[in-house]
Amino acid sequence: MRPVAPEGFVAIAGTEQPGGAFEVEREGTLCVCKRLPPRAREEPWMRARLVAEGALLERLGGRGAPRHVGSGEDHAGPWIVMERVPWPSLDSRAGEESRGGPTWPAWLARAAIAAFEALSAVHGAGVVHGDLSPANVLVDTGAAHAVLVDFDLAVGAGMPPLPPGPFRGTLRFAAPEAARGEPLDRRSDAFALAASLLFVASGEPPRPETTPAAMLLAAAERSIEPWARRAAATLEPAMGRALVACCAFDPRERSDDLGRASPLA
Numbered sequence: 001m002r003p004v005a006p007e008g009f010v011a012i013a014g015t016e017q018p019g020g021a022f023e024v025e026r027e028g029t030l031c032v033c034k035r036l037p038p039r040a041r042e043e044p045w046m047r048a049r050l051v052a053e054g055a056l057l058e059r060l061g062g063r064g065a066p067r068h069v070g071s072g073e074d075h076a077g078p079w080i081v082m083e084r085v086p087w088p089s090l091d092s093r094a095g096e097e098s099r100g101g102p103t104w105p106a107w108l109a110r111a112a113i114a115a116f117e118a119l120s121a122v123h124g125a126g127v128v129h130g131d132l133s134p135a136n137v138l139v140d141t142g143a144a145h146a147v148l149v150d151f152d153l154a155v156g157a158g159m160p161p162l163p164p165g166p167f168r169g170t171l172r173f174a175a176p177e178a179a180r181g182e183p184l185d186r187r188s189d190a191f192a193l194a195a196s197l198l199f200v201a202s203g204e205p206p207r208p209e210t211t212p213a214a215m216l217l218a219a220a221e222r223s224i225e226p227w228a229r230r231a232a233a234t235l236e237p238a239m240g241r242a243l244v245a246c247c248a249f250d251p252r253e254r255s256d257d258l259g260r261a262s263p264l265a
Helices: 039-044 044-060 104-124 186-202 212-220 224-230 237-245
Strands: 021-026 030-036 069-076 076-085 137-139 146-148
Touching: 021 076, 030 044, 039 044, 044 076, 076 212, 104 146, 104 186, 104 237, 186 224, 186 237, 224 237
Parallel strands: none
Antiparallel strands: 021 030, 030 076, 069 076, 137 146
């Protein structure tokens, strides 16, 4: 079924993405539109969260997230339109042939700094992303800039609470407290972002379990610090130490910032 573009935009067929997003065009400019799937439109909390996500993007003003283009509601439900960021995700970088080459540690160190700067902007708006993974961190070719996408599970200022239920998110990279259903904070995001970066560095996932139940148990009860130290061995030492410090099992022992984790100079 062809996606329904908001008034003033034209939907680009064949660009549908998981989560109800698709590309639209207006006056020659490509953007991304996000809508709820038909069944989700009947859930008041999901409608409220999509509206709040648009308000969050507008508040961020392109700092750490795609720039907000517009929001509204029509016969197909609420929608938000954001800029189309043409950068690849960290997930796509994990399979590159250049990984492990002589310039890789320096590139990934720059990417880590850019990604944590984006995260700092989001945290500065009073919001915890709640579901960071390599798939929703976009980094430009030179690793000078990064943005975070997919705020479906964000918590904090202006975001309606999530209803009780099973775990929502990406277990392979989630912080232990997230897997246990405990409140999230900046340190939870730092854990997931550092684990994502170390996955890209090593090509080895922090949790190799293959079933949701096994991964949920591992995420809730087992430290990934031994894996993090192995994965960090390919990086510049200071950056490796900083990322490992963000992966502490106990959030009280965890850094939420690269600079506080370890000197980078």
